[in-house]
Amino acid sequence: MAMGLGLGSVYLLLLCFVLTSCCNGGISSSYSRTNDISADMPLNSDVFALPHGFNAPQQVHITQGDHEGRGVIVSWVTPNEPGSSKVIYWAENSNVKQHAVGSFVTYKYYNYSSPYIHHCTIKNLEYNTKYFYELGTGNVTRQFWFTTPPEVGPDVPYTFGLIGDLGQTFDSNRTLTHYESNPAKGQAVLFVGDLSYADAYPLHDNNRWDSWARFVERSVAYQPWIWSAGNHEIDYLPEYGEGEPFKPYTHRYYVPYEAPGVHLRFGYSIKRASAYIIVMSSYSAYGMYTPQYKWLMNELPKVNRSETPWLIVVMHCPLYSTYLHHYMEGETMRVMYEQYFVKYKVDVVFSGHVHAYERTERISNVAYNIENGLCTPRNDEYAPVYITIGDGGNQEGLLYEMVDPQPKYSAFREPSYGHATFEIKNRTTAYYAWHRNQDGYSVEADSVWFHNLYWKSLSDSSAASL
Numbered sequence: 001m002a003m004g005l006g007l008g009s010v011y012l013l014l015l016c017f018v019l020t021s022c023c024n025g026g027i028s029s030s031y032s033r034t035n036d037i038s039a040d041m042p043l044n045s046d047v048f049a050l051p052h053g054f055n056a057p058q059q060v061h062i063t064q065g066d067h068e069g070r071g072v073i074v075s076w077v078t079p080n081e082p083g084s085s086k087v088i089y090w091a092e093n094s095n096v097k098q099h100a101v102g103s104f105v106t107y108k109y110y111n112y113s114s115p116y117i118h119h120c121t122i123k124n125l126e127y128n129t130k131y132f133y134e135l136g137t138g139n140v141t142r143q144f145w146f147t148t149p150p151e152v153g154p155d156v157p158y159t160f161g162l163i164g165d166l167g168q169t170f171d172s173n174r175t176l177t178h179y180e181s182n183p184a185k186g187q188a189v190l191f192v193g194d195l196s197y198a199d200a201y202p203l204h205d206n207n208r209w210d211s212w213a214r215f216v217e218r219s220v221a222y223q224p225w226i227w228s229a230g231n232h233e234i235d236y237l238p239e240y241g242e243g244e245p246f247k248p249y250t251h252r253y254y255v256p257y258e259a260p261g262v263h264l265r266f267g268y269s270i271k272r273a274s275a276y277i278i279v280m281s282s283y284s285a286y287g288m289y290t291p292q293y294k295w296l297m298n299e300l301p302k303v304n305r306s307e308t309p310w311l312i313v314v315m316h317c318p319l320y321s322t323y324l325h326h327y328m329e330g331e332t333m334r335v336m337y338e339q340y341f342v343k344y345k346v347d348v349v350f351s352g353h354v355h356a357y358e359r360t361e362r363i364s365n366v367a368y369n370i371e372n373g374l375c376t377p378r379n380d381e382y383a384p385v386y387i388t389i390g391d392g393g394n395q396e397g398l399l400y401e402m403v404d405p406q407p408k409y410s411a412f413r414e415p416s417y418g419h420a421t422f423e424i425k426n427r428t429t430a431y432y433a434w435h436r437n438q439d440g441y442s443v444e445a446d447s448v449w450f451h452n453l454y455w456k457s458l459s460d461s462s463a464a465s466l
């Protein structure tokens, strides 16, 4: 074949090389993976092992249980009988044991009947305190622990992990191990959607929802994962009588949502340390006058940046991505909401969905209207950075095809599995790093310092007025 290349083809190749070398805006990493395993781990893998004992609690996971960080929702499953929905808990330096009682739910999904899924909210915890908690009855109790966040305040350091599109493949396990072993020590995970990929199985085999929860228990029983819903949570199968979207997810994963009377099951906000986290739903209605729109219009103006300087948005589908798969799927959401992200100085938007990694420059495309032709994202020092972290491990493999040449607004992109951390230092500064799951635990494949947009705008304007 090579012998068949004419001189014209060689010139064309050279031209392409020069163009891609000269015109790229950011970095398209040349890192080459040594393998591309993306198969699910078999059900008899040790990571899915059942705890010992009759009706032993399993699939234990916690998430923030209120708006301020003094509540925790504890969820778990009992397989044989309902058992108890009670959580016994105590502070590390206290002998006083307290308890909270939750309740359980079950659901059927075609020919699958769920185990007993317990949810119990513990409220009014002390800040910055290690708590132990115990589940189960009789001889079959299991004990875990978590640490509550520091009291909300502008200069409170805090480190979030970022994981998305995790699934239950061999790479999922490697990514989770990397996160657990990362010396940056994430204290809570912002999970950007697509959890178990159970819907990849015939009839959306819900046993894979169970196995996934057993797999991640080793992390999420000990630190909260802040959930957002992805498309693999929809589990829509009307031809088999399963026409209720998000049925397994909504039974298994509770979040602290508000907005009474408004059907907004997946959009909610929390304060945690020095961050204000807004979780949006890519798969709920979001057009003008929808509940999500009204909620966000109410939510953004009330964020007090003197209290929580870091304004972070989480949603599954990215607004900016330069991979060809899912290209511009988030465009209508961008048209709706980017203007508000810019107006309210959102620091960073984390998304998943695209099974690869990408970080943009600070950019916006809000200047565009159909007459001015400014339809290209522009550098905007007060606009968010958009980070796609849909590279947890998934079940469908990595995405390699990208817009070429790399658009200027794309700062770094690479098809590899991994996770990231966002380390808030104080009100003005945070450090972000992405960790490829094939490297050593402390290796940062991409990193950048963040300067808080709100405080930067204040210092810029005071400097300008001098």
Ligand SMILES: [Fe+2]
Residues within 6 Å of the ligand: 165, 194, 230, 231, 232, 316, 352, 353, 354
């Ligand atoms: Fe997705």
